[in-house]
Amino acid sequence: MPGRMTSSVLAITAQARAGALDLAWRMFRDAGYDRVADDPAVLSLRGRLLKDEALLLAGEARRQHAREAAAAYSAAAQLAPAPYPLINAATLALIAGDVAGSRALAADVQDLLQAGVPDETPYWLGATEAEALLLAGDRDAAETALARAIGAAPLAWEDHASTLRQFGVILAEQGAPAAWLDAYRPPRSLHFAGHMRLPEDVAALSESVDALLAQERVGFGYGALAAGADLLIAERLIARGAELHVVLPGDVAAFVDRSVRPHGEHWVERFEAALAEAASVQEMGEASPAAFMPSVRLADLVAMGRAAMHAGLLQSEAVQLLLGPGTVEDAGQSAHAGCLWRNAGRRHHLLPLRVRSTPHPIDQTAPQIVTVLAVDLMGGEGEDFAALDRDVVARLPALRAALSATPPLAARWTAHRLLLAFDDARPAYAAAVRLSAALGGTGPLRQALHIGLAASIDDPVTGVPVQLGGAFDLAERILGVTNAGATFASEAFAASLAACTADAGRAELVGEIALIGHAPTTLYALKPRFKR
Numbered sequence: 001m002p003g004r005m006t007s008s009v010l011a012i013t014a015q016a017r018a019g020a021l022d023l024a025w026r027m028f029r030d031a032g033y034d035r036v037a038d039d040p041a042v043l044s045l046r047g048r049l050l051k052d053e054a055l056l057l058a059g060e061a062r063r064q065h066a067r068e069a070a071a072a073y074s075a076a077a078q079l080a081p082a083p084y085p086l087i088n089a090a091t092l093a094l095i096a097g098d099v100a101g102s103r104a105l106a107a108d109v110q111d112l113l114q115a116g117v118p119d120e121t122p123y124w125l126g127a128t129e130a131e132a133l134l135l136a137g138d139r140d141a142a143e144t145a146l147a148r149a150i151g152a153a154p155l156a157w158e159d160h161a162s163t164l165r166q167f168g169v170i171l172a173e174q175g176a177p178a179a180w181l182d183a184y185r186p187p188r189s190l191h192f193a194g195h196m197r198l199p200e201d202v203a204a205l206s207e208s209v210d211a212l213l214a215q216e217r218v219g220f221g222y223g224a225l226a227a228g229a230d231l232l233i234a235e236r237l238i239a240r241g242a243e244l245h246v247v248l249p250g251d252v253a254a255f256v257d258r259s260v261r262p263h264g265e266h267w268v269e270r271f272e273a274a275l276a277e278a279a280s281v282q283e284m285g286e287a288s289p290a291a292f293m294p295s296v297r298l299a300d301l302v303a304m305g306r307a308a309m310h311a312g313l314l315q316s317e318a319v320q321l322l323l324g325p326g327t328v329e330d331a332g333q334s335a336h337a338g339c340l341w342r343n344a345g346r347r348h349h350l351l352p353l354r355v356r357s358t359p360h361p362i363d364q365t366a367p368q369i370v371t372v373l374a375v376d377l378m379g380g381e382g383e384d385f386a387a388l389d390r391d392v393v394a395r396l397p398a399l400r401a402a403l404s405a406t407p408p409l410a411a412r413w414t415a416h417r418l419l420l421a422f423d424d425a426r427p428a429y430a431a432a433v434r435l436s437a438a439l440g441g442t443g444p445l446r447q448a449l450h451i452g453l454a455a456s457i458d459d460p461v462t463g464v465p466v467q468l469g470g471a472f473d474l475a476e477r478i479l480g481v482t483n484a485g486a487t488f489a490s491e492a493f494a495a496s497l498a499a500c501t502a503d504a505g506r507a508e509l510v511g512e513i514a515l516i517g518h519a520p521t522t523l524y525a526l527k528p529r530f531k532r
Contacts, residue, residue: 009033009041013048017158020509021052022486022525040076044085047072051092055169056506066095074105083112083120083128090135091166094173106135123153127163134170142167143180150184157186157219161315168315187219189311190237191304191341193334194229194323195353196263202232205351209236209321212349216319222307224248224255224299225271227263229323229334229353234274243279247303249295254287284492285453290366293333294453298369298492300337301425301451305495308346309507312498320348344502367453370409370467371428371493372475375399375418375435378444378484392416395439402438406431410467417479421467425451425497429504429526432487440485448479449489449526451496477515478523491522 008031015024028034028049036042050069054062070092076085090105109132117125126149134142146167150160164181171178190213199205213236221237222245224230237244248255252275260271275281284302285295304320311318320341327350328338341348377392377399399418406427408420422428432447439445452471459466474490482488489497494507507524514520 009045012045016048016052023510025049040080043072043076047088054095063096066092070096081112083109083117087128087131091170094135094170102135106132123149123156123159126152131166134167146184157314160186164315186314186316187217188316189220189307189318190218191307191320192221192223192233193300193337196226196228198228199353206236208351209233212321213240218242220310222247222303225274226259227267231270231274233321238274238277244277245306246275246278246281247299248283249285249292249299250287251283258292291453294367294369296333300333301496301499302492304337304341304499308498309495318346323351324353325350326352340500344500367455367469370454370471371422371425371451372471373420373428373432374448374475374479376446376479377416391443395443398438402434403431405434419472425493426500429497444484446479446482446484447487448475448482449493450475450478451493474518477518481513487526488523489526494524
């Protein structure tokens with residue numbers, strides 16, 4: 001039954017490519033594809049999902065999933081001989097430990113390619129040839145074929161990333177070095193920031209920025225557009241044809257009034273020109289003057305994390321460029337961003353400026369950045385609310401023990417839901433991992449994470465300090481659409497966590513979800529980096 005439900009196959013494949021593996025499997029089963037054995041497209045999709053799952057496993061579980069994936073791809077190739085299912089079957093046979101079978105299938109792929117393959121792009125034909133040669137043990141010929149394929153589609157970054165990821169797996173299985181792949185990686189992603197005041201010799205500074213962007217092969221930039229360093233770097237990114245992604249503290253109008261117009265109307269014109277060229281614009285935090293500096297720090301966190309996440313998606317690298325601070329130990333937000341970046345183990349560049357930067361005073365009464373972990377103990381099913389309450393109470397000791405290692409700043413209950421506030425994304429994520437391990441086996445559980453601004457006030461009844469803010473509401477809204485047993489996070493949280501650490505598990509795209517009372521929100525499912 002070739003062609004049956006093709007649009008659903010494409011939709012599921014898109015989710016798999018985005019890393020949303022659990023969602024892709026659910027869509028696969030909901031469509032009834034797990035019962036299909038006579039459609040090559042469906043069998044190839046099954047092989048794709050099993051392959052993605054195999055790469056998250058280790059030992060015999062990894063080899064078993066690889067065998068099942070190879071079988072699905074081989075069955076697809078028997079129904080409709082084609083290089084795509086055959087090359088995947090060949091690679092998966094290698095992962096399963098069948099070197100001879102892998103080489104035999106790779107030879108079949110080369111025979112098919114020599115016979116001619118209609119309706120396929122030059123890139124994928126070349127990449128498939130390169131993969132077959134690599135499986136056959138001919139690394140030099142594989143590299144030549146890979147270079148030719150990339151030359152045929154130099155801007156197909158996600159396709160390149162998929163090939164590089166596959167080649168990395170093959171080389172690891174072969175015990176061969178993989179450093180030669182670096183020459184073929186997509187352009188790097190850049191987080192940028194810096195001081196508002198620039199030296200008089202701006203032309204020389206622009207040349208230095210251009211040279212650094214060229215040296216690092218930067219193709220994507222993430223940052224704000226304040227007057228001074230931000231706009232200078234953004235303009236140089238645009239000039240070299242890089243994609244610009246803007247993350248602003250507060251809304252556009254308030255940002256211009258605070259960080260652009262006071263430095264002259266010519267900066268407003270430059271801001272508007274750069275904004276018009278941006279591939280995306282994201283507003284973080286609040287527009288009020290009191291919330292400005294916390295919003296700046298939040299926007300920087302999200303910009304850093306988005307750069308890191310995008311580089312991971314493309315199998316490339318994220319780097320940072322700061323104009324102004326001499327070291328990351330300097331005062332100011334740019335140096336703070338550099339310190340976070342360095343502590344996450346990433347490379348950065350500092351171009352010191354011989355101008356004095358006036359640090360913004362910290363307003364202790366202003367809203368602060370807060371990370372919210374929303375926990376739903378769910379309490380089972382049914383209408384016996386007393387029984388549900390007893391179920392929740394019985395699980396409280398385990399909850400208390402799990403939180404003892406990472407105590408929250410504040411906590412409050414709403415029905416069976418617990419809202420926990422932390423001062424950083426890392427302890428919040430650590431608490432979520434511990435809660436999942438401690439409570440996941442004792443009954444239904446789901447969790448949600450978000451980062452935003454909150455104000456601390458004294459409760460008018462108890463006098464105890466409590467935190468209030470939209471971050472709590474959005475976390476609870478996300479919890480309402482989170483699947484049982486899952487941990488969902490806003491893009492802001494996922495990016496903030498990625499900004500702070502390079503080893504915090506996987507963030508699988510769930511999609512853009514409409515939440516009551518909020519604009520559509522992009523959500524991720526947080527998972528351990530590897531399954532056990």
